[in-house]
Amino acid sequence: MRRFIGRERELRVLDTALERVREAVDSPKPGQCILIRGRRRVGKSSLVEEFLRRAEVPSLFFTAAGGSEEDELTELLDAVATSTLPERALFSEEAPTQWNAAFRLLAETLPDDAPSVVVIDEVPYLMHRIDAFEGMLQRAWDRLLSRKPVLLLLIGSDLSMMEALNSYDRPFHQRGREMVVGPLNPADIGDMLDLDPASAFDAALVTGGLPLVCAEWRPGATLWEFLRESLENPISALLVSAERSLAAEFPPQAMSREVLRAIGTGERTFTNIARAAGGIAHTTLTRATDVLTQKRVVAAELPLSQKPSKERRYRVADPYLRFWLAFLDPHMAEVERMRGDLVLNRIRERWPSWRGRAVEPLVRDSLARLLPDGELPAAPAIGGYWTRSNDVEIDIVGADRGPVAKRLLFLGSVKWLETSPFDSHDLAALHKHRAALTDEPVPLIAVSRSGFSCSGLQGTYGPEELLGAWRGRASTPPG
Template identity: 55%
Template sequence: MDGFVGRRTELATLEDLLAPVVTGGRGGRRGRAVLIRGRRRVGKSRLVEEFLERSGFPHVFFTAVGGSKQEDLAGFAAEVAGSELPDASHVADFSVPQTWDAALNLLAGVLPADTPSVVVFDEMPYLVREDPAFEGALQKAFDRTLSKLPVLLILIGSDLAMMEQLNTYGRPFYQRGTEMVVPPLNPAEVAAMLDLPPADAFDAFLITGGLPLILEEWPRGADLWGYLDRALRRPTSALLISGERALAAEFPTEAQARTVLSAIGHGERTFTLIGRAAGGLNPGSLTRSLELLTSRRIVAADTPLSTRPSRETRYRIEDPYLRFWLSFIGPGIPTIERGRGERVVEAIRSSWPSWRGRAVEPVLRDALWRLADDRLPPGTDAIGGYWTRSNDPEIDIVGADRSPIAKKVTLVGSIKWLENKPFDQRDLSRLIVHRSQLPGADDATPLLAVARSGCTAGGIAHLTPDDLLDAWA
C-alpha cells in the first residue's frame, strides 16, 4: 500500500526549499534550513526518506535516540562516516568529537562545496534536552559555514511545543529556518488510501487518527468492524502498540499528567469531573497537568462560541487515535493478550454510536471551517459549539465572524451521525428551540443539519459525508 497518499504537498515544499540550494542563493548563501514538526508516528521521517530518495543527492540522516551527549556525538560521527558524502571516509581519521561545535565543524569539513547535499537531524528535541549548548552550536555552524555551502539542513521533531520554540525570538536558531508541519492523513486521504466510501472513511479516521503506520495494516476496502476483528487478534498490531509508545515518549516521568489524560480519554470533560476521576487531585496540581497537556497539543481546551463570554471550558483529546486508544484499546490490552480480542470488539461495538457521536464533532467542525467560503453563510470565519453548565442548551455547531467571543453569529447547526437515522422534523424543532437560547442568534440566523444518513426535514440546509469529505479534496 502506498504510504504517500496525500503527501504531494509536503514533498513539493521540500523540493521548493531544495531549489535555491541547487541553483544558488542570493549573496552567495546557498544553505537552507527547515524545521519539521508533527505528531509521533505521523510519518515525518518516512516523508524525508522519500524526499532524499527522489532527490538523489548525498546526505547524512542522523536520528537521536535519547541517550547521553557522548552517545549522540558518537552516533552522529558514525553516520557521517558511513554516508555517501564524497569525503565521508576522512571522518575515520579523527577521534570522536566531544562537543557539538567540534562535531558540526567535522561535518562542514566533509560537505561538498560544489554539489548539493542534505543533512538531517531526526528527533532533534532529544539533543536540545540532553545538551543545552546544542542550539547555539548549530546556530554558529549554520551562520559561519553551512549557510554558505549548497546544503539543506532538515531538523525533525515530535515535541510540537519545543519545535515551535526553536524558531522563536531569543532562541539561537531564530528566523534561520522555514517551519513545516506534517499533519496526519486527513479523512479524504484516508478514503483514497483504503478505498472507502465517505461515511466509512470518517470512521477509519476516528480510529487511526490518519496515522500512516496504522492505515498501512488496514485491508483495502475493509470496514471498521472487519479491521478491528483482525487488528485486535494480534498483540503486535500498530493499533495497539502506537498508543503506548506515544505516551511513553511524551510522558516518561509525568505520571500525574498521564492520569489526567486517561480521565479525559475516558470521557470526562470538565475541570471538576476530570479532577475527581484522576483520584481527587487538588486544583493546583490539576491545573498544572492540564497546562502541560494543552501546551503539548495533546489536549484541547474548548470554550462556548457566542456573543457572550463564558468560562465553561471543556477538555478533549486532540488526536482522534489517542482518544480511541485511551477509551478502548489501552484498557483492553490485557484481554487482547489473553487471546480474547473479540471481547474488546464487542465492548467497542456496544459503545460505538455514543462514542463516535461525540468524537466526530471536532472533525466535522474542522471540515465546516474548510468549507466556509463555499458552503456556509458569508462572514463565517470561526466554527465552534455552544453549551452551558447544565447542557441546556448544548449546540453542536455555531458559525461566527470570530472566536472565542463573536460579534455576529452566522449559523446554528446540529450533527446527527447515526446509521439509518436521518435528521428529521423533530431534530429541526429541537434545533430551533436551541437557537433561541444562543446569545447572538435570532429567528433569522441560518440553520444547518450535518447528518450521516441524510435529512428528511424541510426548510433547512444539510450536508452529507460526501459533502464534508470535499473539504479536503
C-alpha cells in the same frame, strides 16, 4: 508507495527548497533550513526518507536518541559513515568529542558546488540533553552550514519545543522556515483504504490518520473487520502505537498520564477530571492540563458565543489516541489473554454514541475547509456552544471570531447515525437552542451521515460534501 498518499504538497515544499539551494550554489549563503514538526508516528521521518530517495543528492540522516552528548556524537559518527556525503571519511579520522567540532567537520564534508541534504531527526532530544545546543546550532548555521549549498531539515515530535526553537527569544530564531506534517486526512484515508466517504470518516476516527495504523487496514475491509484483525494481534499498530508515543512523552509515573486517561474515558470538565484522576489537587491538575495542552495532546475549549464563558471543556485532540484511551487501554489485559472478542463487543455497544461526539471536531474542521460554498460564508471561527448544565448544547457555531464573537454566522447540529436521517424533531431542537443563545435569525445548518427528511435549513452536508473539503489539500499546510 501507499504510505505516501496525501503527501504530494509536503514533497513539493521540500523539492522547491532543494531547488532554491541548487539555484543559489554560487551565492555567499545558498543554504536553506526547514523545521519540520508533527506528532509522533504521523510519518515525518518516512516523508523525508521518501524525499531523499527521489532527490538523489548526497545526504546524511541522523536521528538523536536522547542519550548523553558522547553517545549522540558516536551515533552521529556512525550516521556520517553510512551517509552519501562525499568527504564523510573526515569524521572517522577526527572523531569529534564536542558538538561545535562536529558541526565544523560536518560543514567540511558537504560539497561546495552541488546541493546536499542534512537531516537531524528528534532535535528536541538534543535541545533537552545537551547544554547550549541551540546556540551551537545557530553559530554553526550562521558561520558554516548556511555558506554551503545544503538543505538542513530539523525534525521533531515535541511540538512545543520545535515551536520554541524558532521563537524570537531563542538563538535559532528566523534561521529556518516551519513545516507542519499532520496525519493523513479523511480523503487520503479513503483513497488509501478504498472506502466510501462515511466509512472514511470512521477510519479517521479509529486510526487518527497515522500511516502505520492505516497500513494494517486491508483496502476495502470494513471497520469491524479491521478491528477484529487488530485485536487478534497483540502487537498490531492499533494496539501499541499509542503506548509507545505516550511513553516517549510522559514517564509512567507522571500525573499527566492519569489526567489524560480521565479525559480519554469521557470526562470533560475540570471537576470531573480531578475526581476521575483520583481526587488530585487543583494545582496538580492545573499543571498536568497545562502540560497536555502545551504538547497538543489535549484541547481546552470554551463555548463560542457573543458572551464570555468560563465553562472550559477538555478533549483528547488526536482521534486515534481518543479511541485508544476509550476502548483499548482499559482492556489490554483481555487482548493479551486472546479475548479481543470481548473488547470488540464492547466497542460495538458504545460505538454509535461515542462516534457521535468524536466526529464533531472533524466535522468542524471539514466545514472550515469547505466554506464559503454559495450558501454560507467562510467562518474565521467554528466551534460549539454549551452551558454548564448542558441544557443548551449546539454542535456547530460559526462566528467572526472566538471564543467571544461579535457576530454569529451560522448554527448547526450533527447527527451521525447509520440509518436515522436528520428530521423535523432534530430541526425543532436546533430552533429551540438557537432561541436560548440569540434573538437573531442566525442561519441554521445540519450535518447528517444518513441524509435529511425535513426542510428549512440554510445548509445541509453529508459525508460526501465533507470529504470533498479535503480533496487536493495537504494534511497540514507548511507554516
